[in-house]
Amino acid sequence: MDLKSFEKQVAVSTADICREIFESRSHSIKIKKEPVAVRNLVRIFKATLKLANQKGFHAMSLRDLCAESGMSMGGLYAYFKNKEELLTLIQEQGRAIVARVLGDQLAGIDDAAQALDMAIRSHLYLSEVLQPWFFFSYMETRFFHAEEGKRAIAGELQTEAIFAGILQKGIASAGFAIPDPLLVAAAIKALLQDWYLKRWKYRRRNISVEAYGDFVISMVRAYGAGQTAKGEK
Template identity: 30%
Template sequence: MTVETDESFGGVTPDAARRLLLGAVQAFAERGFHATTTRDIAGRAGMSPAALYIHYKTKEELLFHISRVGHERSVAVLEEAVEGAGDSAGRLAAAVRAFVRWHAEHHTTARVVQYELAALGEEHYARIVVLRRRSEEILREVLQEGVATGQFAVEDIRGTTLAVVSLCIDVARWFSPEGRRTPDEIGELYAGLALRMAGYRDGGR
């Protein structure tokens, strides 16, 4: 079976380790973590089950590496989007566009990253939570800045932050390349929704 490529794992070496990660992404997305066997993963990578243990001690360690890379990339996407994006409204819109686009373009990986967290061990889960909180923090700071400057009218900043994050990551659950909207179109739509959730008012929206 051909393994779907994902640039998020481009820096993983050696090649065999990267192929195993990509095989695991496909298997976890299709079957779920608990229903996936190491044989499933190795087969998708074109390797024997024994070869998997050369690079990863357990199936859970594979899931952790996928989650770590995915969360690090999504944090980087948010940080890059808000940098130099202008005022608070521009920063929020840019962040949401980029965050949504990443979850759509990499929907298979994102689905595993966002919806298989409960299968992680305690130590690995704690490390991923730090990255998830950073994503929330970036958006929360933009909302706080907007409230402080009078651009946004948000009473519950924390709750609105979680609502915006949830809206963005849920794209990975339902997005299909064969669907009616492109990742860019969905990103633009959701940016407008996020601005309205923040209480932003502009004549062009």
């Protein structure tokens, strides 16, 4: 598992999932030719993420989006019925890619320590490759409407639950001892999020994804070891 393989996997998944979105929404998308639609969806998503991450989704006007995507007003509205649906589309696409790629990575690992490594590194690599989407998703969540907002919170709690589960398992198998798995899981999430929220900072300091991953893992390990030591006194 390295960054390059993630890039490839995400690139393939992105096209696949745009195709799936096109098919599942063929009733509302006015374009009928698949290759055209998929190409334009990719363009729209890329342009939206760029602009929305600069000035915010709300502040990004559809005129801005026309210019950035190289499409026209009418052209855009062939893919969604209003601006909010564009947001839904982007969330749908991102979530689908994340689920697919992470599912592939985490399948069939039993050892808790190994699972912890894998989960942390996978999240980190994925958020590195899909940084614009992760950033967007984090920053815009509070503006989402009811349903989309619930989905975002559910996503946050779900990945947290994955970490908590691994830590719990780690306690059982005695590799490391952690009295408050959920709290540590929350901390792991916070550290992983910091990576894609403040990319500028880590880039400026020449810290690589790999190095940051090592750091997060050693942090969690040290905490587990410290708690063991205390407990064994």
